Amino acid sequence: MFAAMSGVVIEARDLGKDYGRVKALDGVTLEVSPGTIGLLGPNGAGKTTFMKCLLQLIPFNRGSATLLGRDVGREGREIRRRVGYTPEQDGHIPGMVGCEYVTYCAQLCGLPFSAARQRAHEMLDFVGMGQERYRKIETYSTGMKQRLKLAQAIVHDPAIVFLDEPTNGLDPRGQVQMLELVQSLWRDHGITVVLSSHLLHDVDRICEQIVIIARGQVLVHDRLEALKARRPGSAEVVLASRQADLVQACGRRQWPAELLPNGHVRVEHRAADLNPLLRLLHEMDLSPIEIIPSPNALEELFVQALETAHAPA
Template identity: 40%
Template sequence: MTPVIELEGLGVRFGKRDILKGLTCSLSGRTIGLLGPNGAGKSTLINTLLGFYQPCGGTARIFGYDIRSQIKQIRSVVGYMPENDAFIANMTAVSFIRFMGELSGLPSEAALERAHESLFYVGLGESRYRKVGTYSLGMKQLAKLAQAIVHGPKLIILDEPTNGLDPPARLRMIRMIKEMREVHDVHIVLCSHLLRDVEEICEEVLILKDGRIVHYSNLEEERRANRRFVEMEPVGDSAAFALALEGMGCECALSANRLKAVLSDGMEIRDIYRLAAERDVQLRRLNYRRDTLEDIFLKAMETNTNGGL
């Protein structure tokens, strides 16, 4: 399968400043998260993928199309929701979305039909004849999403989509993005500094720092792997209990009153309880030890930025 995004030593320089430094990776997930602190290069990466900035080295491909030579093909399969305010003030929402659809190549009638659909889909159906300039911040975000999907792109790039949204609107936006991912054949790149949003939506995460990739994480795999990690608080002969677990093929680490274990294949939680009962060990607490995205992010931020992925 063609990767959604492939970066091959991608570098971007503004004047004498290197903004992106030799990024190399291949991303194929349905939802890809771009994370990083301010100034890490997330938006620059997106803008380079869209052809707004010229790379100074290396290249990138979206669905196999090269950003250096096939930018029109890329733009015809991508929908982009920018981070900042972006609209045409003196147009009604429906005219605005129709206009954007027509610019993407839709015939006038199809663009009008899809403009109505997109606006209803994002929840602006009732306000679609209002001028976009009169919209609230949250409504403008939704209008930006509508223009990004009006032409039915294969890849939707969302730059901080939940910015300025109140909690219900944020939940609605996240639900919509998830629905697009699950129900429709569309890939999503989500650029956000809100770890919770990325964690809820994304399968793959790319963490940038100072223009370099400091961490790549397949959250789906990690979620699966995390189910094999358990952390317990045994009371009793913990050492013997750990030995017994190891005897069943688990990897164990005992520290103070905590016991961490990686379960062997086929072993279930009930086997742990049974073993504890046999050894007369009380389990005060047992939970899956799960690296949250925050843990991953903080670890990545501690990483030296002298290497790519």
């Protein structure tokens, strides 16, 4: 039985990977519990390398790692039987139609043909693909290809799935649908999701845990809520009118506030919760349409982490 439920799904100890003189991974050490994990970092930070090392797609040079309680260096095949992966690039087999491709991927994971075919259709339904599953993959749009990639990654019912930039090339509506699908994997079905992305909004929307990687090192690893709590409290208040009054009232309380171009009022109330801000709004007899707590916390954390990493010692 895999250790997925025991509390740690990914464990890395001083993991290192070099490409010549470049250290793609430089002593990565972390323990990750089940859930939705956002792997953040700028391009070339080492996110994809970290995932590929865990999947044994590339060998690492130093350290050790376990995935689902199994040794990555020695039990690659057994690990990958319980792991799904969507690479950033397409990776489809030319000449195949969609359902044939997903069936084939299920068979490669050890499902008998009849079960593989049934699961393929179930997963294609799950990712929202209709009759286009009977078309050749070469004719698919980017959105369809992304859905197909997700279907092949989960067709064998993995315990953990690694998604590398799954919303790349999707239109806004497609991005929302894809993120909802990904979110439901953990929330409704207990499949741990590791989402690698440089799009902070994607990660902020669905991930509970955040790992920020830069220059091959883990800069931050914590729950998103805890990370946001570290930041001085801020919120965006959406009002129908009297935005200027709110800005002035905040100024009187020494809370930096500004009116944003979209009409929202951004307030740094510096409290752990929204109660002081709600009291102020009550005193002013203002009824907000919406209050967005810590709207840019992840972005600020990300920038701060990168600045810390780049600062001279």
